[in-house]
Amino acid sequence: MIPFGDPSASYQGHKSEIDQAIKRVLDSGWYVLGTEVDAFEKEFASFHGKDYHAVGVANGTDAISLCLRGLGLGIGDDIITPSHTAVATVAGIEQAGCTPVFADIDPNTRCIAPKSIEERLGTNTRAIMPVHIYGQPAEMHRILEIANGHNLQVIEDCSQAHGAEIKGQKVGTFADISAFSCYPTKNLGGTGDGGIILCQSKEFAEMIKSLRQYGWNEERESIIPGFNSRLDELQAAILRVKLQHLADDNAKRRVIALRYNEAFKGFPITLPAISETELHAMHLYVIEFDRRNELMKYLRSHQIGASLHYPLAVHQHAAYAKRIRGWENLPVTEEFYQRNLTLPMYPELSNDAVEHIISMVQNWFREKN
Ligand SMILES: Cc1ncc(COP(=O)(O)O)c(C=O)c1O
Secondary structure (H helix, E strand, O other), X not given: OEOOOOHHHHHHHOHHHHHHHHHHHHHHOOOEOOHHHHHHHHXXXXXXXXXXXXXXXXXXXXXXXXXXXXXXXXXXXXXXXXXXXXXXHHHHHHHOOOEEEEEOEOOOOOOEOHHHHHHHOOOXXXXXXXXXXXXXXXXXXXXXXXXXXXXXXXXXXXXXXOOOEEOOEEOOOOOOEEEEEOOOXXXXXXXXXXXXXXXXXXXXXXXXXXXXEOOEOOOOOEOOOOOEOOOEHHHHHXXXXXXXXXXXXXXXXXXXXXXXXXXXXXXXXXXXXXXXXXXXXXXXXXXXXXXXXXXXXXXXXXXXXXXXXXXXXXXXOOOOOOOOOOOOOOHHHHHHHHHXXXXXXXXXXXXXXXXXXXXXXXXXXXXXX
16 A cells, blocks of 8 residues: 555655764664754754744643743633644643634635634634644735734644745744644654654743743752653654754645645645645545545555545534534534545655556546546
8 A cells, every 4th residue: 555644655765874973862862852952952943043043842632731821821812723634733732721613725725714814803813823734825915914913822733834934934934933843744753753843932932841841940949840851861852853854844835735736636625725935735635525435445545645634624523513612613624524545655755656647536536436
């Protein structure tokens, strides 16, 4: 089966550098929050520009909840976010004690729709959390305008969009604070859990560093109630290697996406919009098609790992159903969930595999129509 993503291919692709990094950590005898984490944080921050700070944490869900806690948000504070996201976005918001409110998505970007954000504003709204879904940047300029007009915080969930850009500016740098997951399947993924927060304020970064470790100061006295959300040295060392290849790896994803888009343009399927002014991180390649279940079954029977990402919007999961405000009015999200289908996408996907996938999609249209 050609998988939809392949973390082991990423390891094989950078094997000697990763093996060296692992050995360096094992030999060092220091395994959690050490020089590798420090170096990864500095390198990740400078990847985004000279005025940034970064703080490594245990996973992307914690990155979201620590951003909110660091801002002093919690019980009674509404955060507007899309239901079309990983459950983790909403879990992170609730983990901080905040109240998620769902806005609909834009059919073109599949990211949160600014107009829908405006419809959801209320007296308890404190922040907007856009998600750059599948690597597609959300409409940050419009979102920041709304936030500035209503005195709201913005926290970008960049977990699927490491390295994506809008007009040359990287996602994660539009808001003052951003959260990233470094789970193995992500564009910047380790071999275990990991996450990182990017911010512009040194003081905010210092506070997150304290929160991630029991609220300690440098003398290991807990000065605020904190958590354990530490990043380990092995993940940081591996992520440092991956960060050096991120731009190239994202470029390889975009070449594959353009090839798919070119090959599929005559078919009655909606393709990911690839804009000329944005750099799409192409985390996942997701099409929309009325008969997606039939096409998925056919591709799977031919060893192509077409799949549903995600099978349900967050408001359709039992744990969240009918309890998150905004759920009754998400028509674009609901239609998207009846039609989305993910095709294999990762930097190491070979040309032969890409051409095979394309020809099988073409065969299906020839045979079934
Ligand atoms: C959009 C989004 N937000 C947050 C997360 C949370 O990341 P993690 O699984 O590292 O907690 C993920 C990853 O699954 C994600 O895709």
